Amino acid sequence: MTGEPRETELLVVGSGIAGCAAALAGARAGASVTLATKATRPEESTSYWAQGGIAVSRGDAEQFKRDIIAASDGLADETAVDVLVESADEAVEDVLVETLGVDFDGDDGHEYAREAAHSEPRILHVDAATGKHLLGPFMSHLESHDDVEILADTAALELVTAEGRVHGAMLEQNGEWAPCLAGATVLATGGVGACYGRTTNPPTAAGDGVAMAALAGADTADMEYVQFHPTAFAGEDGDDRGTFLLSEAVRGEGALLRNADGERFMPDYHEDAELAPRDVVARAVRAERERTGGVSLDVGPVDFEAEFPGLASACRDRGVDIEAGIPVAPAEHFLCGGVAVDTEGRTSLDQLYAVGECARTGVHGANRLASTSLLEGLVWGLRAGEAAAGNEPVAVEVPELRDSDPSLPDSFAEEKFIRLRRVMDDYVGIERTPSDLDRAAGVLRRLKGEIDAYIRTRTSRSLYELRNACIAALLITRAARENETSRGCHHLVEEAAADAD
Incomplete structure (x- = not known):
């Protein structure tokens, strides 16, 4: 430990719309909130990059539900979808319109767009940069809130656990690390874009929340369902x-x-x-x-x-x-799976919550409907932040992170990332075969073993990000290998067909 320990009632890790919503709801419920984010500016958050907009029900929750389930290839959890569609309009009006004053396109802020697999126009947007126009005001609002402390350029390295309960996380800032003990912890760390070569995610999306939760013993689900957007600039x-x-x-x-x-x-x-x-x-x-x-x-x-x-x-x-x-x-x-949670964002570990892209709520099933990611983050962030409030931090023994060996070259992590991305692009992409998945799992296991050996005696953000990305990649690969049925964005092809390609 090289920095100053902290205590807070609610620790939120991540500053996208899900993390901001959790922090807002926690503060509204009377909790002292610490929001830790690797970002130093809003555009380093995945939510900032969201273009299309945020879907609402427009008073027809049943049709919205049908569209979500159809897009999910029938695998969406109906209870979770009910929560999403029935909460949509109120959450958007309360937080985005009334609290943040977001000026959606249209004369009255209600110009609805239509996107793929939606049966009708229902997407509120600001140009094609909706995330940008949400995150700036959201962060500014939280910065002015008396009960919210924002720690920018701060990474969570691993969770602090004791007897099946999560008590916060080890935080790193400016090369120093120390525990932040919390009554409850909300992971809102975004997706896994750093695991792939071509991605619409920011470079910081390294699967941190999924990996940290999995290492602590939390359940994950649907990790094989990695959505590829069809129209990224080539x-x-x-x-x-x-x-x-x-x-x-x-x-x-x-x-x-x-x-x-x-x-x-x-x-x-x-x-x-x-x-x-x-x-x-x-x-x-x-x-x-x-x-x-x-x-x-x-x-x-x-x-x-x-x-x-x-x-x-x-x-x-x-x-x-x-x-x-x-x-x-x-x-x-987009990662449709993640840390398994209930309708209030609770994971299988006591006092650990997950929201946004790192969480598997069940809403997306095998494939996400367009413009539901911001909505899911907003709805589950609000629900988790409120549910997690009201817990005091407890003093527990914290993990010892060692830094006894010389630092690795600056290029070390990036060179390993290149290897990781090549494996995922080649073997765990849009189409997969059992033999390719076996090949990927073997390479990733060896890579993780190599990273683990270095991390035992070194502590750095880049090394932990690499470890997290490798764990997330392994979880995706293993889930894909275990699921022998093509559904949605998990698409298996016959070995002979793959060889012919």
Whole structure:
């Protein structure tokens, strides 16, 4: 221990919409809240990168529920979906409109967009950068709250546990670490984008919450269901980390997908064409890229400059001739599984909660419906923050983190990350085979053993992030190997077909 220990009633790890909502609800319930985040600015949060918007029920919760379950390939938990759709409108109005004053598009803030697999327009948005316009005001509101302390550029290294209960976490800031003992702990750390080469997530999305919870003994579920977004900008080869999302709202407004031969292909894959569920569109885009050499998003049917000025600017900055089509490819986008939780975010460990993308609420099943991620984070964040309030921290023995050996080179973690991403891209991507999954598991086990050997005598944020990403990757791979049924975004192919490709 090299820093000053802390105590708080409620520790929230992560500053996306789920973490902010948990902190707000905890403070509203009278708890003292400490929010620890690796981010130093809002754009380092996954929620900030959310483009499309936030779905609401518009008074028809039953139809919203049907759309969610259909997109989930029938695997969504109906109880969880009921919680989401019945809470949606009130949560958005209370927090985003009345508390934060978010100015959604439309003359009265109610211009609803339609996205893939939605039966009707129901998505509130701000341009194609909704997350950006939510996170800034949310963080500013929390910073002004007397009962909330925000620790920026602060990483949780591991959970503090004793006799099946979680008592906070070891926090690292500026190379120093110390425990933050808490009456209850909420994990809101986002997804697993750092495990893949092309992703729409920020680099900080290393699966931290899932890994820390799993190491502490918490249950995880549905880890095999990793959603790939079909239309991420396809940069030059070797430049996958600089990709960005072409929002599903663009297709909702009428944009078309064309292969390198100029052919519109989605009607051949699904009756809903460009508005088919994401897993269907992603596999189709992948197939057409391999068959013809490329896929582009034709925005000719859309007033692209006016409707999506931010995306248009991003394309121009990269030298794209928008009229000729925007090159796109699938990218890792969202983890549908995670730490298993109930309808209030409780995990299988006492006083540990998980919300947002690191949590498996059951809402998404095998495939997430567009624009439900911000909503799920908001709803479960509010519920978990309220449920977790009212507990005092308890003094317990904290883990000893050693740092007795010389520091590793700055490039060490990134070189291992490159190896990890290559394995996940090659063997645990949009399509999988049993032999590929076995191969990936073997490589990842060896990599984890190597990382564990270093971490026994060294403490650094980059090393713990690498360990967490490796654990998350192993959980995904093992779950995929154990599930022999293709559903949603877990798609198995025959070995012979894979060899032919």
